[in-house]
Every structure is written in C-alpha cells, then in structure tokens.
Amino acid sequence: MSEWWTYRAEDFLLFSPRVYWRLFELHNAALWPLHLLTLAAGVIIILLIAWRPGTGARWLALILAIVWIFVGWSFLWQRYATINWAAAYIAPAFFVEGVLLIIAFLRDGLAFDRRGPAGWIGYLILGLSLAGAPLLAPLQGRGWASSEVFGIAPDPTVIATLGVLLLARGRLLPVLLPIPVLWCLLSGITLSTMGEPQAWAPYAALGLAAAAWIWTTIRQHGLLPTG
Amino acid sequence: MRTTRRTFVQAALAATAATVLLPISLRAQAGPPARRPIPSTREEIPIVGLGTWITFNVGDDPVLRDECAGVMAAFFEAGGRMIDSSPMYGSSQPVIGYGLQKLGHPAVLFAAEKVWTSSAAGGPAQIEQSRRFWAVPKFDLVQVHNLLAWKPHLQMLFQMKAAGALRYVGITTSEGRRHDLLEQIMRSEPIDFVQFSYNVVDREAEARLLPLASERGIAVIVNRPFRQGALTQRLQGKPLPEWAAELGASSWAQLMLKFILAHPAVTVAIPATSRVDHVRENLSAAAGPLPDPAMRQRISAHVKAL
Numbered sequence: 001m002s003e004w005w006t007y008r009a010e011d012f013l014l015f016s017p018r019v020y021w022r023l024f025e026l027h028n029a030a031l032w033p034l035h036l037l038t039l040a041a042g043v044i045i046i047l048l049i050a051w052r053p054g055t056g057a058r059w060l061a062l063i064l065a066i067v068w069i070f071v072g073w074s075f076l077w078q079r080y081a082t083i084n085w086a087a088a089y090i091a092p093a094f095f096v097e098g099v100l101l102i103i104a105f106l107r108d109g110l111a112f113d114r115r116g117p118a119g120w121i122g123y124l125i126l127g128l129s130l131a132g133a134p135l136l137a138p139l140q141g142r143g144w145a146s147s148e149v150f151g152i153a154p155d156p157t158v159i160a161t162l163g164v165l166l167l168a169r170g171r172l173l174p175v176l177l178p179i180p181v182l183w184c185l186l187s188g189i190t191l192s193t194m195g196e197p198q199a200w201a202p203y204a205a206l207g208l209a210a211a212a213w214i215w216t217t218i219r220q221h222g223l224l225p226t227g
Numbered sequence: 228m229r230t231t232r233r234t235f236v237q238a239a240l241a242a243t244a245a246t247v248l249l250p251i252s253l254r255a256q257a258g259p260p261a262r263r264p265i266p267s268t269r270e271e272i273p274i275v276g277l278g279t280w281i282t283f284n285v286g287d288d289p290v291l292r293d294e295c296a297g298v299m300a301a302f303f304e305a306g307g308r309m310i311d312s313s314p315m316y317g318s319s320q321p322v323i324g325y326g327l328q329k330l331g332h333p334a335v336l337f338a339a340e341k342v343w344t345s346s347a348a349g350g351p352a353q354i355e356q357s358r359r360f361w362a363v364p365k366f367d368l369v370q371v372h373n374l375l376a377w378k379p380h381l382q383m384l385f386q387m388k389a390a391g392a393l394r395y396v397g398i399t400t401s402e403g404r405r406h407d408l409l410e411q412i413m414r415s416e417p418i419d420f421v422q423f424s425y426n427v428v429d430r431e432a433e434a435r436l437l438p439l440a441s442e443r444g445i446a447v448i449v450n451r452p453f454r455q456g457a458l459t460q461r462l463q464g465k466p467l468p469e470w471a472a473e474l475g476a477s478s479w480a481q482l483m484l485k486f487i488l489a490h491p492a493v494t495v496a497i498p499a500t501s502r503v504d505h506v507r508e509n510l511s512a513a514a515g516p517l518p519d520p521a522m523r524q525r526i527s528a529h530v531k532a533l
Contacts, residue, residue: 010455011402014317015284016501022288082286083317 009193015083017194023079024146038151042130049167053112058105065101067151068094097179109172118212122166125205129160136198158183159205166212259306260513263494266444267419274488275513276309277302278499284317296326301503303333305510311497313341313372320360338363343372347379370397395419401450403431413439422448427483427530437492446494452487475515486526489517
C-alpha cells in the first residue's frame, strides 16, 4: 500500500454501525435459544475453576475450544465476512486458537491454582464477559436483540478467555494468549472507529489483563515485598 | 410474466419512494438532472451518480438489501444513471445486483466498476466476478482502483475496450493521494475517465487535475463530495445562508453538491447514501441552477468559516 502513512483507521472501515449491529440481531435471532446453553457453559467454566481446579481444568479448555471454533465459523466466517472481507482472514485465527485449546485439553496443559490479584482480576473479567456483555446493547439503546453473548459473539468469548488465561498457569499460556490479545485490540479499534462507546470493553479487558500479568511477573521475580 | 413482475416491482418501489417525507420545495423543483458529455464519445450522462462505498455494504441482511434497492429505485426514478462500486466495497456488488434484479435491470443504468488487485493476472477474473455480481452483460466503465497495479491493469482494460467487453476505461484515487502519479497517467494514457476526491474544502484538484482533464478530454468523476458524510454532519443544525435560495439549494448537501457540479471540468459526482430522501435531494441539486465562479468562492469560504 503506497503512502500508507496517509491512511487512517476510518479508511479501512467498510460498513456503518447500523449494519454492524444488525449482524448481531440476525445472528442472535438465528441461534436463539443456543445462548442459554453457551451461558451455562460459561457458568460451568467458573465453577470448574473455583471448585475443581485440578480435575476440571482440561474440560474447561475443551469448552473454550468448542466456542472459539463455533464463533469463528458461525459469526466471523458466515456473517462478519459478508461485510468485511478481512474477517475471512481472521476466522482461521479463531480456528487456530480452538486447536491450541484442544491441545491444552489433550495434554492437560493448564493448571488453575493461581490466587491473589491476578486471579481476582481473572474472575472479574470472566464475570463481566458473561453477565455484563449482554447488557451493553440495551444500555446503549440498541435493545436486547443485538446483545453480545459468550459463545455466540466474539467479544465476550474472547474476553472471557482472557479472564480464564489470567487464572491459569502452564507452558501453553504463551501460545494461547496472542490471538485473544490481538482480537481485543482489533475489536477496540473497530468499535472506536465506528464511534461506539463500548470500545472501552475490549480495551479495559486488555488493560486489566496487562496490569495483572505485570503484577504477577514482578511478584515472581521478587521485586515486590511479599509482606 | 417477467414484464408484469418488473412493472409491479417498479410501481411498488416508486410508491414507496413517493411516501418518503420530502420538503415541498424539493418536490417542486425536482426535474431531470442536468447532463454533461463524456469527452471521448460525447455521450451525455446525468451529472449526479450514486456511490456505494459503505452505504451498500449490508451483507445478506434482507431488510437492508431492500432499503438499498429502494435507494436505487429512487435514483433511477429521479433520472440518475451512473452507479459506481468496487470489489473493495464488501458486499456492495451483490447488493447492487440484488437491486438491479428487483428493478428489472433498468436499461438506463451506466455501470461503473473497478479492478482492485495487486495481481496483474488476477484482473480479468476479478472483473468477471464483479460482472456476475451485478448480473449485467458488461460494464460501461471499469477503472483501476486507487492506482493499484495500474500499468498492467490499464493495458488489460484497453484490450477489453478494443474487444468490446467494456465501453470506457478509467483510473481512480481518493482523498488527495498520489496526484502526481495520477497527473502523469492522465498525460500519457488514453483513459476516458479519471476519479478523485473534490469538495468544497478539499480543492487541491482545481490546481492541476481538473484543468488537465479538460485539456486532455478526460471525464471526471468526483468521489467523497461530502467527505464521507463528515461535512454534512459538521454543518448539521447550522442555518443555511439566505443566498442559497438563489441557487434553489434547500440543504447543505445540495449547496455543497452544486459547488462541485458547477466546475466545468466535472462530469459526474457520486455521493453515496443509504436514504431515499437523500438520493432524491442529491439528484434534485443537479436539476436546478448552478453557481457561477464568484458564488462558488462564496460557498467555499462560507463553509470553511463555519
């Protein structure tokens, strides 16, 4: 692309906010009442982490793998790509994340014994993505029809995964993190370019996650008093 | 059977468009839009067309697709001809195809498309895919989008034109990018059309591109006449100057469009809209009087000062 420095984020926005939110309306209408099942899966994830961090961890990775692949196929590939050709290139990344989570499931590669501030922030992000994300649409006057729900829409699915990864330890973490982080950045940029106030949601999730990881890293290197 | 269905659809869309609330003054002054000749053939074309960037990218949404078809119906009903799109515009091409099919493929359509790929070899296949989306026998105009791989694509388009597979060849840029290269191409290549951004505040094209287009006999398509809606949004709620009535302009959009259309080198301006009342308003601007050079300066100065 020549003279790339003259381009702004607006130049890459191919659709209007109305068309974007209509995607969620149509998607929700087509999939209802699957939302109840995906939300139940989200609650099961929280319960597994809280009460069965050892034996339940691998099943949690499998649940996340299924919703990543489903959202990548059903929303990004089938719907979003009809108005944004770039989504056709992003959908495979959701599939890749799903495969990585399946590997985490098969290898039992995540442990959920993290406590302290990082853990609590993880629970906070997870809770907000499940219970708070669906409220954003009606709170901004778009009604319930275009609500974004975990396991159905990408943002709450990805943000919930960030929360889960904050609560986890394991050698697979470095490969599981990049795609959710990049999606949050991309979604935040898209929403802010559309002038949508809820751009703060993916940005806030990223900010909270970064703060938690920095805190944990400093603690692990003994740079803070352990008191 | 086909004629009956087409007639029915046209009548239904016309009736829908007629129910849209328009200012009485707009309806009163609406007549056929003015026309200008394409220099290379002297074929005359209405000076307001229909852009589809963002506005027609509605995916598979049946409600929004019907709205776009309604905009197209109002556009043709008001005397418009040129619809412009690109493979870059998401689902705009199949949405245009949907609208054309619904309207019975109006014979007045002037189909303007673009080739947009860095692959020289991929150009013909992309144009063929675009043609299938529109479901037209051939395009009237195909332009090299944003000067991408312009050398091989222009040669390919000239060959297609010679073979009768299209009628006109053009090249585009937007937002003032690469005007030097565009100027060089306008001087050296036998293109029929050039497309670039020009509006009441972005007037760089007046210095070299517009005079050169006149000199070389190249038709000019103006994109982003309202800076993608930013200008009309900025002026929303601000009172229109009294002297706008002298031009028959009843809105900021009409006043700014008249500024563009009054430049003698401009052939067509292609505002994009998803609203029936706006498309009628745009075509109506081409039906009334246009400002003289002094009035054009006044319009530009006034808008810049706000």
